[in-house]
Amino acid sequence: xxxxxxxxxxxxxxxxxxxxxxxxxxxxxxxxxxxxxxxxxxxxxxxxxxxxxxxxxxxxxxxxxxxxxxxxxxxxxxxxxxxxxxxxxxxxxxxxxxxxxxxxxxxxxxxxxxxxxxxxxxxxxxxxxxxxxxxxxxxxxxxxxxxxxxxxxxxxxxxxxxxxxxxxxxxxxxxxxxxxxxxxxxxxxxxxxxxxxxxxxxxxxxxxxxxxxxxxxxxxxxxxxxxxxxxxxxxxxxxxxxxxxxxxxxxxxxxxxxxxxxxxxxxxxxxxxxxxxxxxxxxxxxxxxxxxxxxxxxxxxxxxxxxxxxxxxxxxxxxxxxxxxxxxxxxxxxxxxxxxxxxxxxxxxxxxxxxxxxxxxxxxxxxxxxxxxxxxxxxxxxxxxxxxxxxxxxxxxxxxxxxxxxx
Amino acid sequence: xxxxxxxxxxxxxxxxxxxxxxxxxxxxxxxxxxxxxxxxxxxxxxxxxxxxxxxxxxxxxxxxxxxxxxxxxxxxxxxxxxxxxxxxxxxxxxxxxxxxxxxxxxxxxxxxxxxxxxxxxxxxxxxxxxxxxxxxxxxxxxxxxxxxxx
Numbered sequence: 001x002x003x004x005x006x007x008x009x010x011x012x013x014x015x016x017x018x019x020x021x022x023x024x025x026x027x028x029x030x031x032x033x034x035x036x037x038x039x040x041x042x043x044x045x046x047x048x049x050x051x052x053x054x055x056x057x058x059x060x061x062x063x064x065x066x067x068x069x070x071x072x073x074x075x076x077x078x079x080x081x082x083x084x085x086x087x088x089x090x091x092x093x094x095x096x097x098x099x100x101x102x103x104x105x106x107x108x109x110x111x112x113x114x115x116x117x118x119x120x121x122x123x124x125x126x127x128x129x130x131x132x133x134x135x136x137x138x139x140x141x142x143x144x145x146x147x148x149x150x151x152x153x154x155x156x157x158x159x160x161x162x163x164x165x166x167x168x169x170x171x172x173x174x175x176x177x178x179x180x181x182x183x184x185x186x187x188x189x190x191x192x193x194x195x196x197x198x199x200x201x202x203x204x205x206x207x208x209x210x211x212x213x214x215x216x217x218x219x220x221x222x223x224x225x226x227x228x229x230x231x232x233x234x235x236x237x238x239x240x241x242x243x244x245x246x247x248x249x250x251x252x253x254x255x256x257x258x259x260x261x262x263x264x265x266x267x268x269x270x271x272x273x274x275x276x277x278x279x280x281x282x283x284x285x286x287x288x289x290x291x292x293x294x295x296x297x298x299x300x301x302x303x304x305x306x307x308x309x310x311x312x313x314x315x316x317x318x319x320x321x322x323x324x325x326x327x328x329x330x331x332x333x334x335x336x337x338x339x340x341x342x343x344x345x346x347x348x349x350x351x352x353x354x355x356x357x358x359x360x361x362x363x364x365x366x367x368x369x370x371x372x373x374x375x376x377x378x379x380x381x382x383x384x385x386x387x388x389x390x391x392x393x394x395x396x397x398x399x400x401x402x403x404x405x406x407x
Numbered sequence: 408x409x410x411x412x413x414x415x416x417x418x419x420x421x422x423x424x425x426x427x428x429x430x431x432x433x434x435x436x437x438x439x440x441x442x443x444x445x446x447x448x449x450x451x452x453x454x455x456x457x458x459x460x461x462x463x464x465x466x467x468x469x470x471x472x473x474x475x476x477x478x479x480x481x482x483x484x485x486x487x488x489x490x491x492x493x494x495x496x497x498x499x500x501x502x503x504x505x506x507x508x509x510x511x512x513x514x515x516x517x518x519x520x521x522x523x524x525x526x527x528x529x530x531x532x533x534x535x536x537x538x539x540x541x542x543x544x545x546x547x548x549x550x551x552x553x554x555x556x557x
Contacts, residue, residue, distance in 0.1 A: 029516040033507075068516040073474030073536075078513045099513045108467045113513065126512035133508045160466070164457070167466065210460065211496065367503035406507050 027070045034063040035131040037372075037402030039138075045389030047378070047396050048141050049090065049182065058085050060138060060402050062129055064098065076103045082129055088180040088193050098129060098151070111158040119173040120150030121204040121218020121263030123278055131404035135362040137374035138400060140297040140314035141386060142356065143278050146261075150220060152177045152200060167208045174201035179224075183350070184388040187343035191388070195227040204263070212274060218263035223256050231255040234287045236327060236345075245331045248342060257285045274301045290350045291320025306365070312358040316384075320351045324383055347390075353381030360400075368407060374400045442543040443490045445554040446531050451475070451538065454553045460494050462538060464505065465515045477518040478530050478539045486524065490540045493556040 037060025039051045050058040066080040080099035086092040101115030118126045125147055127133045139147075154175015161168045176199045183192045202220035226232045230253040237249030265278035279296035297314035328346040332339040360374030376398040380391050387396070445459055452471060454462075461467035463477045480487040482499055491502050506517035521527050524541050528550070531537040538553065546552060 031510060031516075033511070066510065068510065070516070073468050076515060080511075080513070101513055103513070103515075105468060108461075108469055111514075117513070127508050130507065130511040133504065133511055162461070162466075210464075364500070367500040368507065406511075 029068050029070075030066065031068075031407060032063075032065045033130045033132065033404075033406035035060055035402050035404045037061050037131070037137070037400060037404075039398055039400040041396050041398045043387075043391065043394075043396045045387050045391055046184075047387050047398065049388070050085070051398055058091060058093075060131070060400065062131070064129055066099070074105050076105075077101065078103070084129070087182075088195070090191055109160045109162075111156075111160070113156045113158075114154070116151065116153050117156050117173065117175065118151050119154070119156060119171075119175065119200070119202050119204070120147055120220060120261070121202065121216055121265070122147055122280065123214065123216055123265040123267055123276060125150065130406055131372070131402065132368060132370050132406045135301055135308040135310055135370075135372070136299060136312060136358070137360045137362075137372040137402055138358075138376075140295075140299075140312060140356065140358070142295040142314035142316035142352075142354070143280050143297050145295065145316070145386070146282065149179060149198065149222065150200070150202070150261075152198075165209060167210060169204075169206045169208075171204045171206070172202070173204075175199070183348035183385070185344040186347035186389055187340040192344075192348060197225045197227070199223050199225075202261075212267065212269045214265075214267040216263065216265040218261075220259075220261040220263075222259045222261065224259065225256045232257055232287065233289050236288045236323065238326060238330065241331055241333070246326075246329075247333045248327065248330045248337050248345070251288070254285075254287070257287055257290070259284050272302055274303070275299070276301070288320065288323045289348065291318045291323065293318045293350070293352060295352075306363055307361055308364070309361040310358075312360075313355070314358070315355040316352040318351045318353070320349060321353060321382055324349050324351045347385070350385050352384050352386065354384040354386065355379055355381075368405060370404045372400070372402045372404060374398075376400070443486060443493060443540050443556045444543045444546050444550075444552050445490075445494075445538065445540045445556065446528070446546075447539075447551045447553045448531055448535055448537045449551055451536070451551060451553060454538075456494050456554065456556070459538075459554055463491075463494065463518065465509060465517075473536055475536045475538050476534055478527065478534075478537055479518045479520045480524075480527060480540075481520050481522060484523075486540065486542045489542075490556065 038055060038057050039059045040055035041047055041051045041053055044053050046052045048059060050056045062082055062084040064080060064082040069077045078099050078101050081095055082098045083093055083095045086094040097116055099116055101113045101117055103113045105111050124134055124139055128139055152175025154173060156171055156173040158169055158171040179198050180193050180195050185192050200220055200222040204218035207215045233251035234254045236251045238246045239249045240246050260283040262281045267276045277298040282293045284290050284292055295316040297312055299310055299312040301308050301310035324346055330342045356376055356378040358374055358376045362370045362372045364370045378396045380387060380394055382392055462475055488499050491497050491499055510516055521530050524545050527539045527541055531539045
């Protein structure tokens with residue numbers, strides 16, 4: 001039950017005690033949304049956790065339900081549950097709360113929300129589970145890989161300024177969460193999960209033009225406290241063996257790590273096209289297992305009646321490739337370090353060197369129902385931790401088809 | 408990159424570019440509509456299109472200190488389509504899509520909907536702060552008209 005948002009449930013329980021709130025007079029409305037999505041690749045090793053040449057429904061499928069309660073013109077509450085792949089084991093679906101929040105809007109310009117919130121600065125951060133709300137079959141993993149790291153139990157305070165042409169919103173937030181991280185041990189052939197407690201805060205600035213254009217910049221500061229007795233490895237030790245050979249020694253550990261996340265995004269109408277582009281940078285303390293990472297994509301789409309074809313290009317880079325090469329190149333020493341442990345350690349490093357082209361289309365039966373189809377070609381460079389297994393300097397082609405709805 | 412990887416990539420891209428070019432340069436269509444009046448509960452003052460747009464998109468919840476309650480006709484209604492076009496420069500489909508996102512990000516639910524003009528007038532009369540819209544031919548003496556749209 002670790003995923004239940006106890007602080008927000010407590011807040012909901014306190015609603016009846018708030019002055020001016022009559023829970024019996026609340027207006028309730030319910031909605032549901034979901035995606036039934038299949039994906040298959042031309043490669044055996046799993047890509048993005050579950051896509052392989054046998055095909056899967058686990059990568060994109062999701063079911064959600066939401067209840068909104070409006071107590072009066074100032075107080076409201078929202079609860080959103082999703083049934084989606086578990087965050088701490090493969091091939092398992094589990095229900096979990098996505099949003100559970102109280103909102104207080106004292107004036108038109110201020111919005112205060114408390115509970116479980118999604119606080120990151122990506123363009124589709126808050127609506128990424130609602131597939132019908134965007135046209136891409138799958139948001140580019142090169143940028144959205146760590147988006148769930150910004151779901152917090154906490155507080156968000158937003159101030160809005162309206163000009164004749166634009167709406168400007170500044171959102172400040174802080175909170176805490178439990179999160180599971182997944183790595184894959186290539187030699188052992190199994191995933192490796194570890195849990196961590198995160199505390200974080202952030203600022204997100206959003207400018208919209210009341211139509212389709214949106215510009216967003218954000219910053220998040222997260223401190224990660226892993227559930228591990230020794231903490232998290234900080235620096236790997238390489239012991240010379242002579243003749244240019246070396247092996248792995250005991251790494252240095254640290255209790256917590258700090259990540260600064262920067263976001264920059266824009267969605268801009270251009271003639272008959274809609275261009276979306278985003279970049280994110282994860283600036284991590286100087287530790288070997290999770291080096292600084294930068295991801296970006298650009299998407300161009302055009303609405304043609306019910307069809308919205310699009311083309312996307314995405315890239316992700318890390319500066320940890322040299323560390324990965326050194327770990328990978330270590331020499332096993334009988335009784336001390338095995339080849340399996342070297343390969344497992346190398347594959348667990350969060351290093352990425354890949355780019356993807358996605359060509360797809362959405363077909364909207366109604367604004368509440370869409371079918372999406374996409375062909376994605378990913379070129380894996382020297383190494384990408386999104387692939388479970390050794391795949392280097394090769395392409396992965398993925399075909400995806402999904403039905404998305406919201407009612 | 409291996410030889411197999413290069414050849415797969417080469418064969419993919421001409422098809423990609425052909426499909427993109429074909430789909431992107433196909434034509435599109437649009438449409439136009441007629442007059443709508445924005446009506447409000449007794450006591451509400453005149454509005455302009457900017458404030459009306461903010462009310463019906465959930466961005467404004469109070470006008471001059473009074474809580475407002477927008478109400479829509481059912482999706483697909485011709486008067487609703489004309490209202491959205493005049494105030495938001497949006498199609499009905501885009502407006503529904505807007506509220507799907509807004510609801511999904513925890514910023515409220517779309518305005519309640521009524522079946523027809525008669526229900527709209529009744530809701531606005533009976534609900535303090537209510538703001539709706541009717542075909543301008545349905546205006547009768549005594550209605551509080553807040554804004555007339557071309």
